[in-house]
Amino acid sequence: xxxxxxxxxxxxxxxxxxxxxxxxxxxxxxxxxxxxxxxxxxxxxxxxxxxxxxxxxxxxxxxxxxxxxxxxxxxxxxxxxxxxxxxxxxxxxxxxxxxxxxxxxxxxxxxxxxx
Amino acid sequence: xxxxxxxxxxxxxxxxxxxxxxxxxxxxxxxxxxxxxxxxxxxxxxxxxxxxxxxxxxxxxxxxxxxxxxxxxxxxxxxxxxxxxxxxxxxxxxxxxxxxxxxxxxxxxxxxxx
Numbered sequence: 483x484x485x486x487x488x489x490x491x492x493x494x495x496x497x498x499x500x501x502x503x504x505x506x507x508x509x510x511x512x513x514x515x516x517x518x519x520x521x522x523x524x525x526x527x528x529x530x531x532x533x534x535x536x537x538x539x540x541x542x543x544x545x546x547x548x549x550x551x552x553x554x555x556x557x558x559x560x561x562x563x564x565x566x567x568x569x570x571x572x573x574x575x576x577x578x579x580x581x582x583x584x585x586x587x588x589x590x591x592x593x594x595x596x597x
Numbered sequence: 598x599x600x601x602x603x604x605x606x607x608x609x610x611x612x613x614x615x616x617x618x619x620x621x622x623x624x625x626x627x628x629x630x631x632x633x634x635x636x637x638x639x640x641x642x643x644x645x646x647x648x649x650x651x652x653x654x655x656x657x658x659x660x661x662x663x664x665x666x667x668x669x670x671x672x673x674x675x676x677x678x679x680x681x682x683x684x685x686x687x688x689x690x691x692x693x694x695x696x697x698x699x700x701x702x703x704x705x706x707x708x709x710x711x
Contacts, residue, residue, distance in 0.1 A: 517701075522606070524687060524701040532696075540698075572641065574699075583629040583648055584691025584699045590640040 484509045486589035488573050494595045495563055503558040503592050505573030512578055514556040515540070515586065516548065519570040528571075531556055563596040570594075599624040601690050603702035610678050611710050618673040618705050620688030629697070630671040631689040632662055635704075641687070647671065658682070683709040 486507045495501055507514065515530040517540075527540030531550040545567055547559040556575075560567060570593050574586035600623045610616050622628055630647040645656025652664040662673045671688060688702040 515699075522703055524601075524603075524703040525689075526701075527698065530698070576697075583646070584689075584697035585629075585631065585643070585646060586699050588633075588641040 484587070486573055486575055486587055488571075488589035488592045490592060491590060492593050494597065496597050497564055498562050501560050501563060501594075503560075503571060503573075503594070505556045505558065505589060506554050507556075507573075507575040507587070508554065509575060509577070509587065510553065511575035511587070512553070514550065514573065514575045516546070516556070516558045517572045517574065518542065519572060519591075525572065528558070560594075563594075565596050568594060568596050599690065599692055599695060599700055601688055601700050601702040603686075603688055603705050605705045606703070607706045607708070609708045609710060612680055613677050616673075616675045616678045616682070616707065618686050618688075618707070620671045620673065620702060622669050622671070622688075622690045624692060626692050626694050628690045628692050630662070630664060631691075631699070632656065632660070632671075632673050633687045633689060634658075634684050635687065636684045644673070644686075678707075678709055680709045680711070683707055 489504045512533045516528040517525040519525045526542045529548040531537045572591050573589040602621045632644040633641045644660050645654050647654045647664045655661050660675050685704045685706045687704045689699050691697045691699045
């Protein structure tokens with residue numbers, strides 16, 4: 483089954499404790515992206531990747547890191563989480579970096595709480 | 598800069614009544630338009646999309662949307678709402694000039710009353 487898989491789905495952590503949210507897609511998509519969803523703000527892009535070893539900042543990249551060493555994986559790293567990073571996070575992918583429409587395929591979401 | 602506006606934060610509708618959710622976008626170039634739905638505790642599901650051609654598009658779950666270029670709008674409609682339509686709805690837009698980055702509206706929460 484074609485899908486985007488995120489882990490963990492739920493996580494409660496404390497300020498400053500490094501964490502990684504993994505994202506993997508099995509559709510051979512070049513483009514991958516991370517969004518965060520907050521009430522009243524919709525989804526905002528954190529980082530995106532056009533292809534392996536090609537990552538770039540989205541609209542709200544502060545406090546986050548990403549890497550793209552393999553085509554299928556795009557982990558989101560919070561080096562020192564803070565309470566304002568409490569949010570619902572979505573990983574998404576699409577087939578091409580360009581010549582596309584932008585339609586994204588989303589994971590199930592990861593709800594993160596930072597105390 | 599490109600932006601997507603959903604003017605209604607929350608809509609309450611009776612079961613069986615019609616529903617219309619508004620979406621407006623800024624920027625002059627031809628956009629690609631999407632509506633996603635997020636049921637409570639779930640991820641995002643694509644309802645429908647518009648790329649070109651007929652400006653009235655049909656989607657899943659009985660939803661349709663109409664693209665009106667003159668109004669920069671892409672409103673979502675359903676003739677008769679079911680209790681299972683209670684969810685949050687997001688309008689999203691991408692532009693070729695922005696590498697097809699998908700930009701989202703703030704969302705509209707739909708409550709269905711019996």
